[in-house]
Amino acid sequence: MEHLDHPTEALWEQRRHWFEAHIFHYEERGSYLVGEQACALISEVQSCFCAGAWAAVVMLAFGVIEANLKEIDPSAKKSKAIDLLRANEFDERFHRLRMRRNSLIHGDHGCPAITVDQQWDNRAELELEAKEAVGLMFEAFYSQAGT
Template sequence: MEKEKFRMPTDISLAAVLAAPAHRLWAERQIWFQRRMDDASAAGPIAIGEQAEALLVDLQLAFCAGAWVAVVILAQTVLDADMADREAAGAGGIGLNDIRFGHDYIWLRNRRNALVHEEGDTALALRDQTATRDRLERDARRAVELLFKALED
């Protein structure tokens, strides 16, 4: 099946999506993200590797900007980097099994995979960037919460 050629829509709402968020909205998102990070580190600093730490910075930037699809992708990527570090260090146990096989983490991995790898059904179309922003944001917030839950274990 031949794919349609990309045509930039003239929908004014796409222009709004592409605009930088207001400073106040950026700050609200930054506070929300920081609270999750603070909660995860309440028992002590979060021990993550350099790559996961660097990706976490981009995750926070994407979250504050409202790049919801990127947030889901990056959250799973940070989790993957952290898991690789833990496994290389010989870590194991129930916590890692929950991250590998827990219902919520399977949702996150499947959601990221659907967004990144188009296999049959299209998980994301340009119209979703405007028509389903609320759902994309909910998914992004859920992804961040799951990531920090995993990092505090």
Template sequence: MELFDFPNKEIWEKRRCWVDDEMQCIEDGTDCSSHGAALFMDLQACYCIGAWLAVIVLSVSVIDAHLRETEALDDKMKTAKLLEEYYEGNDDINWLRKLRNQYVHLNLDNPILEVNDQFDNRTNLEADATKAIKMVIKTLSQSISLP
């Protein structure tokens, strides 16, 4: 299984280059949250290794940290309200927040995640993780410092 195998250098490099290419939308002068940037570094590593659930879970944390520090300037606002008010992407940010919450908060009556998903659902997990990291990059690119 990819998740437990030693990283394939070619796959790692392909994913790292993809993230770098996506990051080209972030111009000089972007006001990036230091906390969010630190979390994003781990997010990149998770993406490159193929830790798809970690990418999804961590994506909300990166977006939250960045928007709190650069847009809302408020560390008390609830995440749902923060995302609703400050996320400027075209994607449904609540999709990501709700997916993350389903992974993090177990629903005993309707579990969304089982161990077999790590083996049988890798393609869907990767697609969701890729969408999530694109949303993060969009968020990081929306805060431009004014001179």
């Protein structure tokens, strides 16, 4: 029942340190164009990550990518996520994350993107997927050099 129980304080802190290491890695490298809303949403991703809400992390991480790209480029406000990724020359990993996010949100009758059994039995795999999503989120978030 790990995903329905509160993580221990030690586990929460371990996850928090893992997450924040990504922030520090990029912040030390320079100035970036980052949106206020996307910055705020990163806190939501971090909360879900520390709690072990892995599917939520995947969905929100891509949401941060999309929100930031739209926020830093007002002309992209009405662009579709796939077009934003192409315009910014993001590689196939980002397209896979977008497709995974879409499958989790939109579903496919008779072929769920995630099942209750997976939530119980595949915690380690879901955590790895969430960690990859967080890594991509920060890579995209800090991809636009500022002044």
